[in-house]
Amino acid sequence: MEFGILGPVEAWAGGGNVVALGSAKVRCVLAVLLRVPGTPVSREALVDRVWGDRVPGTSVRYKYVGRLRAALEPHGVGLVSRDGGYLLAARAEQVDMHRFRNAVAQGRAALADGSLGAACRFIVDGLAQWRGPAVAGLTGPWAELFRDQLERERRDARVLLARCLLDLDRVEEALDLLAEWLVDYPVDEDVIGLHVLALHRCGRRADALSSYQHAVDRLGRSLGIGPDDRLVQLGRRIRAHDRDHAAAEARLPRSVARLPH
Template structure:
């Protein structure tokens, strides 16, 4: 009979769009030290593909890898196996974090990893938007953004995680801009003004957000505010980048 205390892959869920977390049947799993969580994040973002030990060392430390890096990676793998499959009998093969040809792979379905679900929903939203199905695109963008609970891979460092933090943050902004485009098309301009005002303050050189704010203000009948927002956008782009608004 199957041990129901074991959080096998179909009972695990992983969160990367915020602090890195693992949940087994809705309960948080203590993933240990920061670098151990970073290794888990690398494996999860590779979507089940095998990652060699050398790749993991480069991902975690880059050119500053310590002499004992290989042994540390093996220790992390052993600890993660224990955490992810605590009910696994001694000397039985792991089924979640497996060893493959000098490396490791996580046998986890993509729908169990929030970052992979986000990317799928973003692709679906973009396709629907391009096809003119604005309502479906709006719903998919909303579902994608609802997965976020902070900065991606929050608190982690290392060459790989830092690159992924930048990539995922850019994807999140693109999703927000796509959502705003859909909302403007659907006539929801009034509800966008506060969020667009906040985001343009956070990303002052993001031209698409500025254009969306100007349009939302204009459609709300706030022509003076729209002109002021445009003038501010132009000033920043000229002063900081030396370009005129598109």
């Protein structure tokens, strides 16, 4: 059996059949337990994360836990009471979140060893675990904080992958991904900078400068701030490169200056 947190909270039995879990509250109980599969979660922590300040009666908690147990146990996954809490008898590798985290950790280790190609493969495998916004459809303070945490991890993995691809000179591949991710992170200066750099390395210098200027405008409108020093320096380097390139062409004989480059 497999479980999904990186998207709608779901469970799949053998053959990929979707298991009917029921309401959002049942799915939230499952998400809380999947965060630490095989480890007891106290009753107090479960209630706080699923219901927040609206503490339910004991019978309500039993009802939702019972519904989840009834959905999972026919597929060989137990939900047991232990140490004053509840334990989901599943392994980390059955959960997409833990597979994602493990793959990214392997990618970082490969990068530390200088294996850029392996690092890319691990991170791509990790990002492939995502099906949409984390714990989609769940509400409440805990779910929102958990979603934000996981989305930050996905963002960091994406940035790391883009940097690895650029270091491997797989510029077109990096550019395609960054153009897509810029929609998700329109004011993220790391993503902006990598997108501008990828355009520049593809020889699209005018597009790089246009992307840079649009980003500066978005930062001003959305956040009321200017670009950070790294982004400013990148813009200056691209402009300086253009000036140097134009000056070099001006010094060439006219017939040479018109050759494609």
